[in-house]
Amino acid sequence: MGRGIVLRILAVCVISALLWPLSTGVTAQTRSGGIIKVATDAEPNTFDWMTSTATATRLVAWHVFEGLFAIDQQYQVRPLLAEGFAASPDGLRYTIRLRKGVKFHDGQPMTAGDVIASLERWGKLSSGGRETFKHVKDIRAPDQSTVEINLSSPFAPLITSLGDPKQSAIVMPKAIAERAGAQPVRELVGTGPYIFKQWTPGQIIVLARNPAYASRTENWGGLTGRKVAYADEVHFYPVTDPQVRLSGVSTGQYDFALALPADLYPKVKADRRLTADIVHVFSWPGIVFNKARGPFTDVRLRQAVQYAIKPADLMAAAVGPKEFWALDPGLFFPEQRGVYSTAGAEIYNHQNLDKARALMREAGYTGQKIVLMYTKDYTWMNNAGQVLAPELQAVGFNVDSQVYDWPTLLSRRTKPQFFDIFITGFSPSIDPTGIIFFGPKWPGWYQSAALDKVLEEWSRTPVTAQAERHKIMDEIQTVFYNEVPVAKLGNQYGLEVYNDRLQGYTSYFDVRFWNTWVTR
Amino acid sequence: MARYAAGRVLALVPVLLIVGVTVFLLIHLIPGDPASVILGPEATDTQVAQLRAALGLDRPLYVQFVVWFGRVVHGDLGDSIFLRQTVTRAIWDHLSPTASLTALAEALALAVAIPSGILAAWKRDTRYDQIFMMLVLLGVSIPSFWTGLNLIALFAVALRLFPVAGYVSPAHGVGPWLGSLVLPAAALAFTQAGLIARMARDSTIDVLAEDYIRTARSKGVREPRVLARHAFRNALIPTVTVVGTSLANLLSGAVIVETVFVLPGIGNLAVQSISRRDYPVIEGVVLLVALVYVIVNLAVDLLYAALDPRITY
Numbered sequence: 001m002g003r004g005i006v007l008r009i010l011a012v013c014v015i016s017a018l019l020w021p022l023s024t025g026v027t028a029q030t031r032s033g034g035i036i037k038v039a040t041d042a043e044p045n046t047f048d049w050m051t052s053t054a055t056a057t058r059l060v061a062w063h064v065f066e067g068l069f070a071i072d073q074q075y076q077v078r079p080l081l082a083e084g085f086a087a088s089p090d091g092l093r094y095t096i097r098l099r100k101g102v103k104f105h106d107g108q109p110m111t112a113g114d115v116i117a118s119l120e121r122w123g124k125l126s127s128g129g130r131e132t133f134k135h136v137k138d139i140r141a142p143d144q145s146t147v148e149i150n151l152s153s154p155f156a157p158l159i160t161s162l163g164d165p166k167q168s169a170i171v172m173p174k175a176i177a178e179r180a181g182a183q184p185v186r187e188l189v190g191t192g193p194y195i196f197k198q199w200t201p202g203q204i205i206v207l208a209r210n211p212a213y214a215s216r217t218e219n220w221g222g223l224t225g226r227k228v229a230y231a232d233e234v235h236f237y238p239v240t241d242p243q244v245r246l247s248g249v250s251t252g253q254y255d256f257a258l259a260l261p262a263d264l265y266p267k268v269k270a271d272r273r274l275t276a277d278i279v280h281v282f283s284w285p286g287i288v289f290n291k292a293r294g295p296f297t298d299v300r301l302r303q304a305v306q307y308a309i310k311p312a313d314l315m316a317a318a319v320g321p322k323e324f325w326a327l328d329p330g331l332f333f334p335e336q337r338g339v340y341s342t343a344g345a346e347i348y349n350h351q352n353l354d355k356a357r358a359l360m361r362e363a364g365y366t367g368q369k370i371v372l373m374y375t376k377d378y379t380w381m382n383n384a385g386q387v388l389a390p391e392l393q394a395v396g397f398n399v400d401s402q403v404y405d406w407p408t409l410l411s412r413r414t415k416p417q418f419f420d421i422f423i424t425g426f427s428p429s430i431d432p433t434g435i436i437f438f439g440p441k442w443p444g445w446y447q448s449a450a451l452d453k454v455l456e457e458w459s460r461t462p463v464t465a466q467a468e469r470h471k472i473m474d475e476i477q478t479v480f481y482n483e484v485p486v487a488k489l490g491n492q493y494g495l496e497v498y499n500d501r502l503q504g505y506t507s508y509f510d511v512r513f514w515n516t517w518v519t520r
Numbered sequence: 521m522a523r524y525a526a527g528r529v530l531a532l533v534p535v536l537l538i539v540g541v542t543v544f545l546l547i548h549l550i551p552g553d554p555a556s557v558i559l560g561p562e563a564t565d566t567q568v569a570q571l572r573a574a575l576g577l578d579r580p581l582y583v584q585f586v587v588w589f590g591r592v593v594h595g596d597l598g599d600s601i602f603l604r605q606t607v608t609r610a611i612w613d614h615l616s617p618t619a620s621l622t623a624l625a626e627a628l629a630l631a632v633a634i635p636s637g638i639l640a641a642w643k644r645d646t647r648y649d650q651i652f653m654m655l656v657l658l659g660v661s662i663p664s665f666w667t668g669l670n671l672i673a674l675f676a677v678a679l680r681l682f683p684v685a686g687y688v689s690p691a692h693g694v695g696p697w698l699g700s701l702v703l704p705a706a707a708l709a710f711t712q713a714g715l716i717a718r719m720a721r722d723s724t725i726d727v728l729a730e731d732y733i734r735t736a737r738s739k740g741v742r743e744p745r746v747l748a749r750h751a752f753r754n755a756l757i758p759t760v761t762v763v764g765t766s767l768a769n770l771l772s773g774a775v776i777v778e779t780v781f782v783l784p785g786i787g788n789l790a791v792q793s794i795s796r797r798d799y800p801v802i803e804g805v806v807l808l809v810a811l812v813y814v815i816v817n818l819a820v821d822l823l824y825a826a827l828d829p830r831i832t833y
Contacts, residue, residue, distance in 0.1 A: 055560075
């Protein structure tokens with residue numbers, strides 16, 4: 001029997017050895033070609049990733065556009081169009097070397113002039129850009145492949161900010177950046193592995209392989225490193241109904257379906273040809289308070305809400321199956337090791353109705369109406385709203401639930417006189433300076449001396465001082481839990497599904513289709 | 521009759537005018553604006569204000585109205601904020617799927633509803649009539665999106681006979697084009713057929729009780745001929761009314777079915793434009809739908825005269 005096993009192992013080894021050169025030689029070729037068909041839940045309203053914060057925009061745009069820096073598989077910022085950078089010892093001058101041989105889709109080489117024009121547009125149009133440009137004195141081009149950013153005050157998150165995937169600092173030709181101005185850019189010329197080819201609204205977005213793509217060689221994953229466009233084309237189809245998206249992937253009409261509700265998960269598991277990709281770095285739902293006007297200008301009432309709610313109930317109602325949510329106090333996700341903190345864990349998820357009522361009495365709350373806004377356009381928000389209202393009523397808040405369609409909610413939440421609370425989800429940020437509700441201009445209008453102080457400290461601390469940064473991150477999160485600009489509910493996971501035709505896909509916070517191929 | 525038709529066509533002008541003004545005011549009065557939709561949920565107020573100004577949406581409403589109305593009078597519906605094309609072009613591009621879908625659904629509905637309705641009237645109060653009435657009730661009651669999802673589950677996923685969703689233009693072949701329309705048309709036709717069949721049955725029952733039917737029968741005319749020659753044509757008038765109004769209704773039913781089946785038709789365009797607050801497109805689509813309603817009504821009125829010589833204008 002022993003000899004039998006040895007013989008069998010030998011046979012397997014010999015056959016594998018014979019087949020190995022064949023298989024590796026063949027796959028590189030067979031991977032190339034074909035069309036990756038993606039069913040999306042929403043159609044982008046613009047492809048200008050520099051202006052829009054929408055996920056639908058970003059996940060198409062990042063096949064076409066690239067920035068100087070981008071995040072890798074571990075959500076760390078690394079160079080992309082930049083070769084590298086050097087910061088002066090006082091932290092006031094950043095010299096960024098550009099990669100040579102990078103060409104735009106129109107065939108023109110990328111130069112420092114293009115980069116400067118793009119960065120200046122970004123500094124005007126995006127939140128992160130405006131925040132960054134508060135510290136920027138000037139940007140110069142010592143030569144065609146070097147960009148020098150001079151700061152008026154130290155801003156350690158500069159490189160992180162340049163690599164932020166939200167309203168990203170993408171590089172486009174100078175003429176196009178200047179022509180577009182404040183309007184969303186309509187000439188979609190980037191440096192990415194795919195070229196924008198066609199958009200038929202309501203039907204299809206077509207990206208075609210960029211044959212002249214200048215790829216990096218590092219195996220960093222995420223949005224940077226080596227990128228190979230295997231497929232001839234990537235097609236995005238807007239398919240509103242999630243059930244139809246799933247049906248399409250199971251029949252092979254599509255290869256990939258985005259944003260499925262968690263209750264379809266059992267159906268996905270039952271189909272052997274489908275792979276469920278549960279996305280952990282996805283979104284966290286929160287309750288946003290109006291801090292400019294009304295009862296919640298008093299921090300004690302915001303704390304009262306924090307003690308009145310039971311995150312587990314809200315998450316179970318909003319999201320559903322336990323595989324798709326987690327209770328976590330972090331402003332960031334556990335996978336984001338550089339910035340994740342658990343500070344505030346002693347406050348988060350500690351429902352205490354007596355404490356809530358005591359805080360309300362202390363704040364002198366006497367039953368003023370609380371306007372709670374949410375939308376039915378997103379099922380999870382509607383579900384969360386329906387559980388939140390009775391939880392607030394249980395401690396004595398006089399809740400007036402107002403349910404709107406999404407564009408109406410987006411409009412009403414910009415006016416302080418219209419609401420006290422609204423429910424929304426926050427997609428992953430990569431740096432505390434990029435957290436949207438920390439900005440005084442975002443709906444909710446949060447202004448805090450304590451936060452400014454710790455953020456300022458964060459901005460001064462070099463990225464390399466890991467231990468110190470973790471300490472400051474804990475402080476930032478402590479301020480968040482003491483002042484409660486937003487009450488966090490939990491972490492929500494996403495569900496994406498693909499069939500066995502699609503190969504090489506790696507899970508990430510949002511989908512991308514380079515280094516991925518289809519079998520034919 | 522020509523005079524009557526011309527008068528009715530002229531009456532279109534004030535109707536469209538009133539619809540245009542009302543729609544403009546209504547959609548600008550509902551909250552939400554394209555700038556915040558373009559910029560996404562995490563945009564700041566400043567950014568939104570910046571883009572509103574760039575799109576010309578910060579001007580007073582009456583100025584926007586005058587600009588828009590001035591263009592409409594010249595036949596120019598303006599440019600879509602999102603689609604990078606004129607509204608006229610966008611509507612034209614979305615017209616063919618809706619027209620194909622509506623025509624196919626109506627044809628399917630008529631092919632099923634008229635014969636089965638007449639048969640039910642003829643076999644009144646029998647087992648056939650009871651089953652027929654049950655099906656009709658189901659057809660009218662079940663929402664078309666639900667029928668649609670079930671048709672997908674059965675014919676697209678389980679049997680793989682048709683694509684799950686999407687539209688194939690007739691330029692890519694008549695077979696694939698029809699294939700992409702069969703399931704959505706069937707979903708629409710089910711509701712539609714219920715309505716028409718019920719009407720066909722009831723009006724046939726009324727007609728069968730008339731004296732001239734008894735006379736025909738007593739003359740020894742055979743039953744098929746009684747039904748086809750004497751009953752059918754007279755029972756048709758109320759049915760034509762239902763078909764007419766339902767044809768216009770199909771446009772609104774198409775909104776839902778087009779969304780489920782991802783057909784790039786007028787309904788889909790309307791839904792998308794409303795959720796994006798693409799004002800010029802919404803205005804254009806509503807004007808078009810109003811126009812269709814008026815024209816269908818006119819056509820129905822003129823058909824009466826063709827069907828019944830006693831009616832003259």
